[in-house]
Amino acid sequence: MGKVFDAAEVAQHNNNKSCWVVLYGKVYDVTDFVSSHPGGANVILRLAGKDATEEFDPVHPPGTLEESLKPEALLGDIDPATLPKPAPESSSPTPGDLPPVEMLLNMDEIEQVATAKISKKAWAYYYSAADDKISKRWNTEAFRSILLRPRVFIDCKECSLETKLLDNQVQMPIYVSPAAQARLGHPTGEAGIAEACRSYGALQIISNSASMTPEQIVENASPEQTFGWQIYVKQDRTMSENMIARVNKLSAIKFIVLTLDTPVMGKREDDQRGGNVIQGLTDENYGASTPQSDEQGFFGLDPTLTWKETLAWLAKHTSLPVILKGVQTHEDAYIASLYKHQVKAVILSNHGGRSLDTSPPVVHTLLEIRKYCPEVFDKIEVWVDGGIRRGTDVVKAICLGAKGVGIGRPPLFGLSAGGVPGVKRVLQILADETKTCMRLLGVQRVDQLGMQHINTRALEQQIFNGPSGLETCRAAHLSKL
Numbered sequence: 001m002g003k004v005f006d007a008a009e010v011a012q013h014n015n016n017k018s019c020w021v022v023l024y025g026k027v028y029d030v031t032d033f034v035s036s037h038p039g040g041a042n043v044i045l046r047l048a049g050k051d052a053t054e055e056f057d058p059v060h061p062p063g064t065l066e067e068s069l070k071p072e073a074l075l076g077d078i079d080p081a082t083l084p085k086p087a088p089e090s091s092s093p094t095p096g097d098l099p100p101v102e103m104l105l106n107m108d109e110i111e112q113v114a115t116a117k118i119s120k121k122a123w124a125y126y127y128s129a130a131d132d133k134i135s136k137r138w139n140t141e142a143f144r145s146i147l148l149r150p151r152v153f154i155d156c157k158e159c160s161l162e163t164k165l166l167d168n169q170v171q172m173p174i175y176v177s178p179a180a181q182a183r184l185g186h187p188t189g190e191a192g193i194a195e196a197c198r199s200y201g202a203l204q205i206i207s208n209s210a211s212m213t214p215e216q217i218v219e220n221a222s223p224e225q226t227f228g229w230q231i232y233v234k235q236d237r238t239m240s241e242n243m244i245a246r247v248n249k250l251s252a253i254k255f256i257v258l259t260l261d262t263p264v265m266g267k268r269e270d271d272q273r274g275g276n277v278i279q280g281l282t283d284e285n286y287g288a289s290t291p292q293s294d295e296q297g298f299f300g301l302d303p304t305l306t307w308k309e310t311l312a313w314l315a316k317h318t319s320l321p322v323i324l325k326g327v328q329t330h331e332d333a334y335i336a337s338l339y340k341h342q343v344k345a346v347i348l349s350n351h352g353g354r355s356l357d358t359s360p361p362v363v364h365t366l367l368e369i370r371k372y373c374p375e376v377f378d379k380i381e382v383w384v385d386g387g388i389r390r391g392t393d394v395v396k397a398i399c400l401g402a403k404g405v406g407i408g409r410p411p412l413f414g415l416s417a418g419g420v421p422g423v424k425r426v427l428q429i430l431a432d433e434t435k436t437c438m439r440l441l442g443v444q445r446v447d448q449l450g451m452q453h454i455n456t457r458a459l460e461q462q463i464f465n466g467p468s469g470l471e472t473c474r475a476a477h478l479s480k481l
Contacts, residue, residue, distance in 0.1 A: 003076030007051075007083045014049030016041065020075070022051040022083070023065065027075045033068060051083055058122075058183040061213040101418035101425045107389045107410050110426060114185065114416035122184035124273065126412045129353035130266030135361065136353030139387025142363040146396045147455040154442030159435045163446050165404045166321055166344055166381060168226040168254055171201025172431050173446050174394055177349075177385040177406035178230035178257065178325075180209035185416030190217045193411050196423035198222050200431065203404070205257055208232045208243075218252040228323065230257040233310065235302045244317045256318055257347065258310070261326025263303040266355040307335065307477065311342045323383070325349055328359055330368040330376075331469050337379040338477050345381035345403075352386055352408050362386050364463055366400040367456060372468045377401045391433025395441070398449045400456075 005027045013020035019031045021044070034041045047055060098117070104110050115123050129136035161172040176193055183189035190210045194217050197204045205228040206217055218227055229247045234240045247253050314322060325347040327333050336343045348366060350359040360368075362384040369376050376382065384397050385406030394405045407430070414426035438444070441453050 011049040019048045022078045028073050059181045101422045110417050111413045114413040118416045124270040128268040128270035131357035135350050135357050135359050139361045142361040143393040145458045150440050151442035156439040170203050175203035175404050175406050176411050177408035178205040178207035179408045180207045181211050183211035186419050192420045195420050198225050200427040221252040227253045228255045228257050229253045233302045255321040257323045257325050259325045261351045262355050330372040333369050333376050334373045335473050337376045340379050347383045349385045367463045392437045394434045395437045399454045
């Protein structure tokens with residue numbers, strides 16, 4: 001190769017007809033890749049002619065360049081002396097000004113420390129939610145509207161959080177939800193979260209958009225550690241099938257989580273202001289004049305998924321149990337239970353409030369299922385995520401019928417606040433609070449929690465009160481089974 005480029009020469013190639021970028025000290029011609037970039041053409045074009053390493057590295061697993069670019073795309077090296085000097089960081093608290101993670105007492109304090117440490121881009125991505133963030137707020141506030149009913153004169157000296165999730169023994173019902181780009185907050189990334197989960201016996205679901213490969217994330221897993229892997233189905237199905245084939249080879253990954261609540265992307269204004277790689281759904285994201293309605297949805301995802309076709313396709317490519325993530329109504333939970341031979345669990349989730357604003361918090365969906373089709377809880381497992389900030393939230397979700405309770409943002413902020421110890425602190429706080437709550441309710445085991453321990457009257461008027469629609473659902477789907 002041998003050729004060394006001046007930064008000024010690279011800067012001239014800054015459009016979709018000739019697009020060069022600098023990555024890890026190398027110059028690449030990515031012109032042919034612009035139109036097919038999964039994140040949209042604009043993501044590359046705004047970095048055209050520049051050093052993109054700082055933006056690229058935290059969000060792409062190793063091997064991405066090799067998989068995406070032809071060998072001839074590598075043009076040569078950049079003369080580092082010609083690159084612009086990085087702008088000085090704005091004044092921010094020094095490590096000595098911030099408390100160590102072991103002194104932090106709750107999720108709010110961990111988030112505050114993380115916010116002071118990480119870049120505006122990372123904060124915006126982790127914090128952002130759709131539109132006015134109403135669903136994000138309600139995810140937490142709905143839990144606060146449930147009152148607890150403590151019992152007395154019950155021996156609660158012994159208290160255990162051990163349980164099973166899809167027949168996998170775990171030390172707590174709290175699991176880590178799939179959340180992308182952990183290396184934005186800390187270089188240990190998703191592998192750091194896995195290390196913390198190993199220490200606490202917690203289950204972890206790996207994001208389809210993780211900043212590390214699944215092989216890296218599970219590399220140091222203990223034999224008893226449990227992982228799931230999240231899939232977004234690509235319009236180019238071979239891409240998804242290739243990833244499933246890789247996951248099938250990893251014994252630590254015990255199930256597949258098919259995420260359904262983001263066929264298109266919600267409008268996340270914090271991300272847009274921060275100039276993040278993942279931006280709102282606009283024509284610019286696609287780098288073409290083709291109307292959005294003719295495009296492929298959310299960054300190459302397949303928006304045409306259906307119950308019968310998609311589940312049958314997935315069954316052809318993996319024998320792992322399947323969980324459906326993003327269920328938000330009792331009708332869809334009921335339909336999932338009709339497919340119980342293919343679907344082993346559902347995760348009630350509104351994507352952390354990041355997709356459709358004013359969609360229901362998981363507490364509402366749990367109550368809706370209890371009202372219209374409580375038999376769902378006996379046919380398949382019901383897990384939840386969204387808005388969990390306290391151990392009392394964990395307990396309330398379990399009382400309502402959830403088997404697993406997921407946390408998405410807290411591990412990311414814990415990682416950002418203090419690396420692996422920060423994630424451990426998140427798990428420790430929530431585990432301790434959950435045990436304290438159980439003891440004060442007079443409960444020794446999670447399987448003893450039930451509706452008798454909570455008062456949901458304040459929420460009942462907000463629950464859907466229309467026709468159940470179950471006969472229509474049953475008639476439409478039984479013939480397909």
